[in-house]
Amino acid sequence: MIRLLRKHKDLVAWLTAFALMISFIYAYNPGRKTVLKLGVYAGSSWDVPSNDTKVLDRVIKKFEKAYPNVKVEYESGIQKSEYSQYLAEKIVQGKQPDVFVVPQDDFALLADNGALQDISSYMENQRLSKTDFYEAAYNTGVYHNALYGLPLESNPMMMCVNIDLLKKEGIQLPASLDLNQFYAICKKVTHDGQYGVAGMSWQNIGDSFGLKVFTDDGKEAHINDETFKKTINFYIKLRNLNKDYVVSSEQFDEGKVAFMPMTLAQYRTYKPYPYRVAKYSTFNWDCITMPTMLEKPQTRLNTVLLSLSSRCTNKQMGFAFMKMLCYDTTIQQEWLKSNLGASPLQSVMNSRKSEKLFGETEALKSSTIDSIMQTSYAYPLFKKKAQAEMKLDYLINQAIYNNNNNVDYAYIQQEVDQEL
Numbered sequence: 001m002i003r004l005l006r007k008h009k010d011l012v013a014w015l016t017a018f019a020l021m022i023s024f025i026y027a028y029n030p031g032r033k034t035v036l037k038l039g040v041y042a043g044s045s046w047d048v049p050s051n052d053t054k055v056l057d058r059v060i061k062k063f064e065k066a067y068p069n070v071k072v073e074y075e076s077g078i079q080k081s082e083y084s085q086y087l088a089e090k091i092v093q094g095k096q097p098d099v100f101v102v103p104q105d106d107f108a109l110l111a112d113n114g115a116l117q118d119i120s121s122y123m124e125n126q127r128l129s130k131t132d133f134y135e136a137a138y139n140t141g142v143y144h145n146a147l148y149g150l151p152l153e154s155n156p157m158m159m160c161v162n163i164d165l166l167k168k169e170g171i172q173l174p175a176s177l178d179l180n181q182f183y184a185i186c187k188k189v190t191h192d193g194q195y196g197v198a199g200m201s202w203q204n205i206g207d208s209f210g211l212k213v214f215t216d217d218g219k220e221a222h223i224n225d226e227t228f229k230k231t232i233n234f235y236i237k238l239r240n241l242n243k244d245y246v247v248s249s250e251q252f253d254e255g256k257v258a259f260m261p262m263t264l265a266q267y268r269t270y271k272p273y274p275y276r277v278a279k280y281s282t283f284n285w286d287c288i289t290m291p292t293m294l295e296k297p298q299t300r301l302n303t304v305l306l307s308l309s310s311r312c313t314n315k316q317m318g319f320a321f322m323k324m325l326c327y328d329t330t331i332q333q334e335w336l337k338s339n340l341g342a343s344p345l346q347s348v349m350n351s352r353k354s355e356k357l358f359g360e361t362e363a364l365k366s367s368t369i370d371s372i373m374q375t376s377y378a379y380p381l382f383k384k385k386a387q388a389e390m391k392l393d394y395l396i397n398q399a400i401y402n403n404n405n406n407v408d409y410a411y412i413q414q415e416v417d418q419e420l
Helices: 002-028 055-066 080-092 104-112 120-125 135-139 163-168 179-189 202-209 226-240 249-253 264-270 315-327 329-338 352-359 366-374 385-402 409-417
Strands: 034-039 070-074 099-102 150-162 195-197 257-263 285-288 299-308
Touching: 034 080, 034 315, 055 070, 055 315, 055 329, 080 104, 099 104, 099 315, 104 299, 104 385, 120 315, 135 150, 135 299, 150 163, 150 264, 150 315, 150 366, 163 179, 163 257, 163 285, 179 195, 179 202, 179 226, 179 257, 202 226, 202 299, 226 385, 249 257, 257 264, 299 315, 315 329, 329 352, 352 366, 385 409
Parallel strands: 034 070, 034 099, 195 257
Antiparallel strands: 099 299, 150 257, 150 285, 150 299
């Protein structure tokens, strides 16, 4: 019995040693491939038709050439509408990708729940400067003074103008448009089936007044105050020009509307051929910064982030891929050409290639986009942002449309506070 036990112990010891040896060889084998898993979705980030490009595959090929022992993999075909659920399920299962795209509305929740890695030290160690990015784009990845993502692509808002309609009415567009001038032009052109503006939201007007509805930490809402009331009163005043008639984007397409807010992605979708044939082909139009009542204009900026998983087993390699995709000017230039937003890198938007790229679309110059990006701001991101904003927008519109513009600000403040 004792001999049998000794033999058994010897066998266990031998097997253990063999397993450790195999593990050591596997871990330190220079020929072994490290697998880096990406989380991405198909198509555009901005809910507009997108070209089916292979730019990401080209980036992966370049990365794998630079790092021969790394293989980058991702699941293809995941739609943007399904991506948040897909990501949540992977995180719950402990199988989240090493590096993944983070939609702006999901960012604060993921950062707060510990799913994202603070990459501040990686930026410092590699001497990457945040000033290379547009300030608003970079700040989108900051949460509680820590950096949890690099900006991959941004989508600024701008005001599109029907130049022919203004000329017809004898209106000279000022170099810098404030809200009072904007209202005066809208009022003058509104007659005989013509309208001033389509698609102008109260949020757009709030940006023009410098309205900050929520505090940066998302714990308070400033609804029952003068700036908010000023915003809603102007919105109601603008709507009254049309006697509550809702002007559509199709009427702008037909040349019957002077102004329409539009994101850069929408512009880039509809302006270039072949979309030019179907849209905006009957009149000349231009894009300018949004009207403002501030000395320094500000426009809300939407930005898609690339983040590093807190569970990534090779964080240095994960950050190296983030750096290549988000910080490499050559790749960002290619990303700009193949996608529909703006590059978060200032040098890319101010390059000769970008000037040529946007020069081909006739109306919009890359310098205009640069000006808009310079005056954009990152809207506060907090865990309950989506629910709070949805509740607020619903209550405001309900008051305007169903209560004859009778807005009970104290009631709305109370209701929104319950969401925070």
